[in-house]
Amino acid sequence: MAKLKFHKVAAIAVFIVTAAWVATGEFSSVGSAADEAQTPAEKEPAKEAALLRTVGVVDAPRIEHARAIRISGYTDADKRAVLATRAAGIVRELPISLGDRVEAGELIVKLDAEGKEAAVETARQLLAQREAEANASRRLAERGSIPKLQLDNALSALAAARSQLESAEADLDRNIVRAPFAGVVDKVDVELGSSVQAGAPVATVLNLDPVLARGEVSERDLGYVKPGDPAQIRLVNGRELEGEIRHISRDATSATRTFRVEVAIPNEDRSVPAGMTAEITLRAEPVLATVLPRSVVTLSAEGDLGIRAVDAEDIVKFYPIDLVDDTPGGLVLGGIPEDVRVIVAGQELISEGDKVDPVEADPETIKKLVSEATGSTQ
Structure with missing residues (x-):
């Protein structure tokens, strides 16, 4: 029998050693044995800690703020009268002209x-x-x-x-036409010596003190305002005025389901004319609210507008918001409980019910929120 060559003997030896190693089932050399040495209870906290997201939170400052309801409208005269003759005749006296101020009972036109x-x-x-x-x-x-x-x-x-x-x-x-109230002659329809028929208009008199800002408030906001509440008016030319709600209609406009509102504005110098476009801001009773930047507002899974916050157990909660006012410094929001920390960073990467790792927002963010809430410009 011929002798086996050396390389064949070496191959057989390697095969036998490999088979023996596989048969033992020990693979600790690749690190699996170390993992199996840990119990499931020990591995779970490490896994949870690795999955917690870090979010920035603040204890948002709370202030008393009057609810702002903004509507579009226009200015109008407090009183407006188109004066007409009660008889036919020739105009014998016409002591008024355009722009004149007249008192109640003053002569406007006298016929022959x-x-x-x-x-x-x-x-x-x-x-x-x-x-x-x-x-x-x-x-x-x-x-x-x-x-x-x-x-x-x-x-x-x-x-x-x-x-x-x-x-x-x-x-x-x-034959005599007199001013029914004090006001300004805004229009004269006749001339001295002209002939007029009974019922023909001769002049228009306006009372512009106070001047009115008229608009319509929605049925949703109707319960927040009442006569006597303050209001701000911004005219189309940029002028800003203060007024007071004088009347709120109790009968809705059928087409829009809105209610007419009248705001009385002092106008002693008659500088505010009737018919100007105006933005009317109605101010309701002050409520406890929170000032937050617009970036904090997000949507829930159901599409509701609100904010996300964390409770005492660091669980994410969603709170629908009540928009009290929209100011240049941020949103003034109601409906946020006092014992929650509002998420101001990372709110779009989490969902309700998630457990997170909340950290206090950076000092600049907190300083900005406090500044907005107090009205400070520092």
């Missing part, structure tokens, strides 16, 4: 009397005559010189004369 003044004078003389006759009849009746029926006829004639005078004076008064 055309004999009506004479009719008044005639009726006045007749009344004086009837009064004298009635007095004479009364004295005679008291002495029994005339029957009572004759006295009654004299008293009836007196009453008719008095009625005739009143009718003549009323007919003459129809």
Whole structure:
């Protein structure tokens, strides 16, 4: 039998050693034995710690802030009257012109009397005559010189004369148009000497103190405002004014389901005209609210708008918000409990119910929030 070559003997030896090693089932040399030495209870905390996300939180400052309800509107006169004639005639007196200020009862237009003044004078003389006759009849009746029926006829004639005078004076008064209230003459429709018909407009008078800002508030916000509450008005030219809610309609506009609101604005110098576009901000009673940057607001899984916060056990909670005001410094929000820490960084990477590792936000963020809440400019 021929001798086996050396390389064949070496191959057989390696095969036998490898088979023996596999048969033992020991693989500790690759590190698995060290892992199996740890119990599941020991591995779970390490796994949980590795999965916790770090988020930035703050104890948001809370302030008393009046709810702001912003609506679009326009300015309007407190009173507006289109004056018209009550009789036909020729304009004899026109003492007013555009822009004049008039007082209540001041003459606006007077038409030619055309004999009506004479009719008044005639009726006045007749009344004086009837009064004298009635007095004479009364004295005679008291002495029994005339029957009572004759006295009654004299008293009836007196009453008719008095009625005739009143009718003549009323007919003459129809030729005169007076201002019904103090205001400004905004329009004059007639000229001196022109002919007008009964019912024709002759002038328009506006009362612009106070001037009104009119708008409509939604049914959702109706419960937050009431007459007497303050309001701010910003005109289209940038001018800002202060006013007070004077009236809120109790009957909704059928097409929009909104309610008319009137805000009275002092306007002694009549510098605010009627008909200007205005943004009206109604201020309700102050409520406890939290000031937060706009970036904090997020959406829940159901699509609701709100913020995320962590509770005492570092569990993420979602809180729907109530927008109290939108200021240049940030959002003023209601509906956030006092005992939660608001997440201001990392809120988009987590979900409700997650356990997180909350850390206090950086000093600059906290300083900014405090500055916004207190109104400081530092």
